[in-house]
Amino acid sequence: MVENVLEMHSIAKSFGQTQALNGINFELKSGEIHALLGENGAGKSTLIKVLGGIHQPDRGEILINGNTVHIKGVHDAQAHGIGVIHQEIVLVPYLTVAENIFLGREPVTKLGLIDRKQMNAEAQEMVKELGLNLDVNTLVGELSVAHQQLVEIVKAISFNIKILVMDEPTSSLSDEEVKHLFVTMERLRQNGVSMIYISHKFEELFTITDRITIIRDGTYVGTVNTKNSSPDELVAMMVGRELKNFYTRTYSRQDEVVLKVDHLSKQNVFEDISFSVHQGEILGFSGLMGAGRSELMLAIFGAYGYDNGSVSLNGEELKIKSCSDAIEKGIALVPEDRKDQGLVLLNSVGFNMTLSELKHLMKNKLIVSEEKRSALISAYIKSLNIKTASPDAEVSSLSGGNQQKVVLAKWLATNPKLLILDEPTRGVDVGAKSEIYSIINELAKQGLAIILVSSELPEIINMCDSVCVMREGKLTAQLAQSELTQENIMRYATGG
Ligand SMILES: Nc1ncnc2c1ncn2[C@@H]1O[C@H](COP(=O)(O)OP(=O)(O)OP(=O)(O)O)[C@@H](O)[C@H]1O
Ligand SMILES: [Mg+2]
Known part of the structure; x- marks a missing residue:
């Protein structure tokens, strides 16, 4: 078995004048949780969209289990066992949670009709597995952003994936929901799923990830072992300088x-x-x-x-x-x-x-x-x-x-x-x-x-x-x- 389930070499991508990615390298080991870190606009989501088949790279090579692949679209990515939770929610608001999870691959009855009972039961089971309190008959449009994000996660996991990519999945989750997510991630890891995790929250990175790859302005800066790193080192790699006086506050409350x-x-x-x-x-x-x-x-x-x-x-x-x-x-x-x-x-x-x-x-x-x-x-x-x-x-x-x-x-x-x-x-x-x-x-x-x-x-x-x-x-x-x-x-x- 090859050690790296995924390798991305020298990936480049531009949009008009904007060079979003310029020679990014990224390796993902089997069963690893590997973070991508960088400032806003560094190119994290773009790299993920290249992997997910949404963007075609201008240059570079992608290997899955040691073999070069060309990911031409979202279906290709799925066929290679890649599941992506994008930063923007892409669910259909006027369908239920269960319908969203099974969209395009609904279980059918002997007569070829959608088997709603089966679909709802399976969806409810998945939701329960994740420790979520969510009725799968609810319309997605009626859910809070946080819950919609959770539905995205359930949906991604429901495909039989080998690589799960999460682009800021916790940005609107409560602490309790983040804990549940981490438990799920550990469970997936034990089942041999490798994960790419994007978050701006250092606390999360130090809790859940094995390694962190830092990118800056579309270029590769380096990869560190999480347990040998520190927030200061990460900031310096991301920003290219040290950040002093993170919080500025001069108290100025008046009487009016x-x-x-x-x-x-x-x-x-x-x-x-x-x-x-x-x-x-x-x-x-x-x-x-x-x-x-x-x-x-x-x-x-x-x-x-x-x-x-x-x-x-x-x-x-x-x-x-x-x-x-x-x-x-x-x-x-x-x-x-x-x-x-x-x-x-x-x-x-x-x-x-x-x-x-x-x-x-x-x-x-x-x-x-x-x-x-x-x-x-x-x-x-x-x-x-x-x-x-x-x-x-x-x-x-x-x-x-x-x-x-x-x-x-x-x-x-x-x-x-x-x-x-x-x-x-x-x-x-x-x-x-x-x-x-x-x-x-x-x-x-x-x-x-x-x-x-x-x-x-x-x-x-x-x-x-x-x-x-x-x-x-x-x-x-x-x-x-x-x-x-x-x-x-x-x-x-x-x-x-
Ligand atoms: N479809 C597009 N058209 C034009 N420019 C784009 C497009 N997508 C991304 N970009 C540009 O590419 C650069 C990288 O964007 P990207 O979304 O990958 O950043 P990011 O690292 O995910 O940032 P954030 O932390 O804010 O989510 C930015 O300058 C962005 O404006
Ligand atoms: Mg992004």
Whole structure:
């Protein structure tokens, strides 16, 4: 038996002027979990798409079990035992979980009809195997992003695969679900499945992987044994320099209250929530998935109603009926799910950034001042370090993390009084994360009131003036900065 189930040699791929991959080498041993690590736009997803038959490489060679192969399409990849969970969800929203898992290979009855009973039973079994609590009769479109991602995983595993590739599978999973996933990965490993794992979360890489290959700007930097490596070494290899002062925070809370939420309730979602945010303050929201944080934020933003209670901005009670009311009043929300709520993927980077801001860029009532618009766009591309071929490039051509930065730019451009950030650094690399933290800090210093919803405890602890913890729709604690520890937050989040 050959030691390497997969070898990729000198893979190159460009898109127009963008050289996404330029001589990448990658080897995967049998039963190994091997991570691919690199900054946003480094070329990770592109390499995976070459392996998965979505892109054809311009140069290079792929060997499976020692034999050269040409992967011409997704079916070829499947035939070679390769299963890929892509960064973007590709399920069909109006089909059920079971239908999605079995799409195109549904079990049939003797009469040639789809055997729904069989299909549902098998799908339910697979879901159970993974330790998931999910009804396979649910329409995929009704599931949260996290659950859709889990369905992708079940689907990929359901093919009899030898190589499983996961492109940021945990970016929207809760800690508990990540644990389940890791158990599943260990089980798959024992069954001889080799895995390629992409994640920006170092903690995960050090927990689950055997080796890590680092790529930078489409080139191969090196491969390390995880247990002999360290976060500092990885960062230096990824970024090409050391990152000092990862979190920037100068505390700048002022006395003026910007947002005041009183006894806000929505039946079965959140209950009796009261808090306020001051000028220059960053107020954190922590809690497990499903605690009601995102729904609460959407309610404040007018995208989701509430039954009782009130919301005031700068002392004036708001009667917000829609998001445009909220934007008009000076509230901006960077949503959790950028695909669904954040971006118009087929439009350009520049278009998306200035989408919410068009009114203020008007020269007169009819014409958008092109000069102002492009100045604004260039300023954000530069300050957020957005990697794009040009401001006119389609947003869908950007890497995942760079799309996230476009969402952020879009809302910053509205010049808000209150900025709500829901998981702003999800899927963002360490370098860009640090940039985003210093931007958030700068905005707070300028007097903006900021709400930061995040499941990353270090982020919450290091960036916030104080933190509201939610559990099952209720506010269980508001912790002062001096009380912010992981244990404290988790205790109120879990009720333990
Ligand atoms: N279809 C495409 N058309 C044009 N450019 C593309 C396309 N796909 C990727 N690129 C470009 O190739 C480069 C690598 O992108 P890729 O998605 O592989 O990055 P990544 O390492 O997966 O980043 P992230 O961590 O943000 O997901 C980026 O500059 C991206 O804009
Ligand atoms: Mg990617």
